[in-house]
Amino acid sequence: MSMANRVALAALIVFALLPLIGSAGLTADLAIYFAYALFAVSLAFVWGQAGLLSLGHGVFFGVGAYAMSILTLGMTPGLTDLHSTWIGLVGAVAAGALAAGLTGLLCFAGKGLAGAFFGVVTLAIAFIAERLATSSTWLGGLNGLMNVPPMTLGLNGEGRAIFDALPLYYISLATLATAMAGLSWLLAGRFGVLLAAIRDNELRIWSLGADVRRIKIQAYVLSGAVAGLAGALFVTQFGFASPSLIGFSLSLDVLIWVAIGGRDSLIAAALGAITVRLLESRLADLMGPVWPLILGLMFMASVIFFPRGLFGSLIAALERSGRRQDS
Amino acid sequence: MERLAISLLDGTNAVLVLMLVSLGLAIIFGLMKVINMAHGEFIMLGAYGVMALTEAGLPFWPALMLAPLIVVAIGLVAEELVIRRTYTRLLDTILATWGLSLVLRQAIILLYGPGSHAVAAPDLGTISLFGSPYPAYRLVVMGLSLAIIAGTIAVFFRTRFGLAARAVIANRDMAACLGIDTRRLDRFTFAFGAGLAGLAGAVMAPLISIDPAAGLGWLVPGFLAILVGGLGSLAGPLAGAAGIGGLDSFTSTLASPIAAQLVVFIVAIAVIRLRPDGLVARRRRQA
Amino acid sequence: MPEPALIIRDLVAGYGDGIVLDGLSLTVGEGEALALLGRNGVGKTTLLKTIMGLIRPKSGEIRCRDRCIDGRPPFEIARAGIGYVPQGRELFGELTVEENLLLGNLKARDAALAYGYFPALAAKRREPAGRLSGGQQQQLAIGRALMGRPALLLLDEPSEGIQPSIVAEIVLILRRIMRDTGLALILVEQNIAMVLALCGRAVFIDHGRVVGEETTAALQADPDLVETRLTL
Numbered sequence: 001m002s003m004a005n006r007v008a009l010a011a012l013i014v015f016a017l018l019p020l021i022g023s024a025g026l027t028a029d030l031a032i033y034f035a036y037a038l039f040a041v042s043l044a045f046v047w048g049q050a051g052l053l054s055l056g057h058g059v060f061f062g063v064g065a066y067a068m069s070i071l072t073l074g075m076t077p078g079l080t081d082l083h084s085t086w087i088g089l090v091g092a093v094a095a096g097a098l099a100a101g102l103t104g105l106l107c108f109a110g111k112g113l114a115g116a117f118f119g120v121v122t123l124a125i126a127f128i129a130e131r132l133a134t135s136s137t138w139l140g141g142l143n144g145l146m147n148v149p150p151m152t153l154g155l156n157g158e159g160r161a162i163f164d165a166l167p168l169y170y171i172s173l174a175t176l177a178t179a180m181a182g183l184s185w186l187l188a189g190r191f192g193v194l195l196a197a198i199r200d201n202e203l204r205i206w207s208l209g210a211d212v213r214r215i216k217i218q219a220y221v222l223s224g225a226v227a228g229l230a231g232a233l234f235v236t237q238f239g240f241a242s243p244s245l246i247g248f249s250l251s252l253d254v255l256i257w258v259a260i261g262g263r264d265s266l267i268a269a270a271l272g273a274i275t276v277r278l279l280e281s282r283l284a285d286l287m288g289p290v291w292p293l294i295l296g297l298m299f300m301a302s303v304i305f306f307p308r309g310l311f312g313s314l315i316a317a318l319e320r321s322g323r324r325q326d327s
Numbered sequence: 328m329e330r331l332a333i334s335l336l337d338g339t340n341a342v343l344v345l346m347l348v349s350l351g352l353a354i355i356f357g358l359m360k361v362i363n364m365a366h367g368e369f370i371m372l373g374a375y376g377v378m379a380l381t382e383a384g385l386p387f388w389p390a391l392m393l394a395p396l397i398v399v400a401i402g403l404v405a406e407e408l409v410i411r412r413t414y415t416r417l418l419d420t421i422l423a424t425w426g427l428s429l430v431l432r433q434a435i436i437l438l439y440g441p442g443s444h445a446v447a448a449p450d451l452g453t454i455s456l457f458g459s460p461y462p463a464y465r466l467v468v469m470g471l472s473l474a475i476i477a478g479t480i481a482v483f484f485r486t487r488f489g490l491a492a493r494a495v496i497a498n499r500d501m502a503a504c505l506g507i508d509t510r511r512l513d514r515f516t517f518a519f520g521a522g523l524a525g526l527a528g529a530v531m532a533p534l535i536s537i538d539p540a541a542g543l544g545w546l547v548p549g550f551l552a553i554l555v556g557g558l559g560s561l562a563g564p565l566a567g568a569a570g571i572g573g574l575d576s577f578t579s580t581l582a583s584p585i586a587a588q589l590v591v592f593i594v595a596i597a598v599i600r601l602r603p604d605g606l607v608a609r610r611r612r613q614a
Numbered sequence: 615m616p617e618p619a620l621i622i623r624d625l626v627a628g629y630g631d632g633i634v635l636d637g638l639s640l641t642v643g644e645g646e647a648l649a650l651l652g653r654n655g656v657g658k659t660t661l662l663k664t665i666m667g668l669i670r671p672k673s674g675e676i677r678c679r680d681r682c683i684d685g686r687p688p689f690e691i692a693r694a695g696i697g698y699v700p701q702g703r704e705l706f707g708e709l710t711v712e713e714n715l716l717l718g719n720l721k722a723r724d725a726a727l728a729y730g731y732f733p734a735l736a737a738k739r740r741e742p743a744g745r746l747s748g749g750q751q752q753q754l755a756i757g758r759a760l761m762g763r764p765a766l767l768l769l770d771e772p773s774e775g776i777q778p779s780i781v782a783e784i785v786l787i788l789r790r791i792m793r794d795t796g797l798a799l800i801l802v803e804q805n806i807a808m809v810l811a812l813c814g815r816a817v818f819i820d821h822g823r824v825v826g827e828e829t830t831a832a833l834q835a836d837p838d839l840v841e842t843r844l845t846l
Contacts, residue, residue: 296432299422490713497709
């Protein structure tokens with residue numbers, strides 16, 4: 001088993017046992033952070049594995065959040081009785097996937113947008129999407145959609161509603177773990193090989209007989225779907241969806257989490273998101289307005305000095321010491 | 328009729344400033360292959376510079392000249408600490424400059440708060456154009472922008488320095504083998520690009536709402552202008568800025584600013600898809 | 615005793631983690647023209663690029679006129695007195711002939727130095743370099759390198775794609791320059807005629823190091839010697 005997978009398994013065990021020793025507040029916080037972690041995983045998937053630097057990834061998270069909200073608030077045009085959590089989740093995943101697919105078709109066509117400028121275009125999309133959401137009265141404008149109902153087990157909004165911290169924690173953790181397992185399984189197979197070839201050197205990939213453009217779009221759609229799921233998971237706990245979830249500030253946040261955590265493996269990105277959010281919740285009040293500056297400096301430092309990220313470097317170090325023990 | 332004329336003048340104003348922005352971005356990218364995501368913040372720093380200097384008691388025109396120099400200094404520091412260390416990894420320079428943009432924004436918020444500020448335009452009166460009074464300062468802004476653009480073109484095509492820059496843009500390694508100190512040129516170029524941005528911001532200071540987040544509103548159109556116009560020559564970014572800026576002004580007046588953003592973006596993507604090398608593509612001749 | 619134009623000792627270099635030059639040593643005397651011969655891929659171009667600083671050596675020493683130049687950036691090496699005419703010439707196709715020449719020495723008042731050696735270029739001074747013929751482009755590439763008044767000129771496959779009469783012309787001009795200025799030369803060439811006409815000595819390269827050496831007089835006397843040396 002690879003070192004990254006081993007670390008992921010260890011982290012899963014730790015988090016599974018954590019509510020037994022941690023405070024209720026920590027449990028509730030972490031339940032939301034797992035949604036952020038899932039979002040970070042979706043970015044690490046396209047960036048670290050496929051080399052596609054998406055600067056506006058928040059769009060997919062936000063679209064998932066909004067879709068979930070609309071579908072569970074009974075706002076669906078023509079289907080005002082619809083409150084189903086399950087359909088909401090499916091809708092969120094589909095919305096994220098669709099948005100990603102459109103972006104991919106736009107950007108990866110023909111000659112394709114050179115890797116560097118692709119990032120700027122995704123940023124432009126996030127910028128515009130946020131403006132659109134803010135100016136849409138149906139979507140609640142600047143305030144967004146409020147009173148988004150929590151998850152309900154029934155088929156259409158009836159049944160047991162889940163808003164206690166503990167069950168939310170485990171549902172969140174389970175969703176995160178399952179999605180990560182699924183993506184890791186994909187990456188371990190042929191798809192992962194193709195993505196790595198794209199990331200490292202596109203010329204080589206022709207010999208593997210693959211359509212670069214189609215694979216990029218597939219990876220991006222998958223990422224969008226996972227991000228949409230993360231958005232849905234988030235909004236059922238947080239209770240409201242606002243334009244800031246679509247726009248560039250959350251896009252920047254997730255970039256920071258993945259840069260600081262590590263882009264090369266999904267677990268590093270997930271741990272990065274959780275760590276940064278934990279730090280922020282503890283330090284932001286203490287440091288006040290200086291905190292965003294510190295975070296920005298940490299981001300720059302990690303890009304310049306630790307391109308593998310904190311957890312990425314840790315995993316690499318563990319790999320190296322493991323190899324030395326074997327030889 | 329007067330409203331149309333005023334709109335045209337304001338539109339021309341916006342186009343010329345966008346040209347300054349795109350030119351700076353294009354020069355930095357063309358020479359250093361660096362996508363400077365902090366360019367918007369350099370613009371805002373120019374505006375904040377004018378604000379700070381005038382609040383400190385300096386008259387407007389000296390403040391206007393000094394503010395871009397402050398931005399140049401910041402650009403030099405950024406080049407040394409940030410760009411220098413990442414420019415072998417193209418995607419990482421985007422991230423590093425994006426991080427720089429965040430840091431600069433937060434620094435501004437710490438110094439001046441998150442709200443918006445204003446700087447009073449110097450009282451130059453108005454000039455009667457097409458039957459209505461038009462602020463003379465805006466005409467000065469247009470004139471200054473034109474002069475700077477012309478000056479940049481002159482430096483590029485008529486000086487030895489510009490020749491060296493064009494060579495490095497065309498073939499960096501070969502230029503180095505001829506004895507051109509490419510690293511020093513990088514520093515100058517980044518400083519020059521930052522200066523252009525700072526100047527754009529300084530000159531626009533009395534005309535805009537000066538707030539920390541406004542930089543992004545210049546970065547995105549600036550890059551779209553470059554992508555649309557093409558990077559093969561100086562004409563590309565200028566043409567792109569004219570197209571993007573003009574379309575934006577036009578749609579903004581006709582419909583709304585948000586519609587303008589949408590239209591500009593869609594048209595820009597369409598153009599890039601149809602002509603990936605930009606509108607002013609030059610067939611590169613390899614020798 | 616005049617300083618050698620170039621001393622290389624135990625040079626190890628390659629691309630990424632690979633090794634192409636594996637302990638190569640050679641010396642070029644002042645005013646000497648040295649040919650580098652060897653099969654494709656043995657490292658001749660890599661050697662020139664390493665001398666020029668485009669590739670960082672992993673170990674070893676390079677000295678030009680008793681100045682240590684290994685590990686220095688290319689622009690410093692150029693200013694130390696080494697001129698480079700790479701394979702494919704690498705001219706700035708969009709810039710004019712005059713602009714290309716001036717780039718060879720940005721401090722020069724004009725390009726008269728190059729026009730003196732290559733009068734054909736003067737007539738085309740405002741033409742974009744990309745529009746010149748192959749032979750003229752080669753002359754331009756050499757002229758550009760000469761503008762910096764180098765002590766040593768590195769030439770990589772200069773005769774590639776040029777008709778023999780122009781090659782002969784270039785050889786004559788280079789011999790004249792060497793006589794006038796004491797310029798030294800390293801020539802990487804497949805065209806043995808050019809090697810024999812221009813150089814006094816040839817070294818053979820294989821597996822990243824020098825495996826043999828002959829005077830061109832010896833090579834001229836025995837036409838099969840080159841073949842034998844290359845296949846050993």
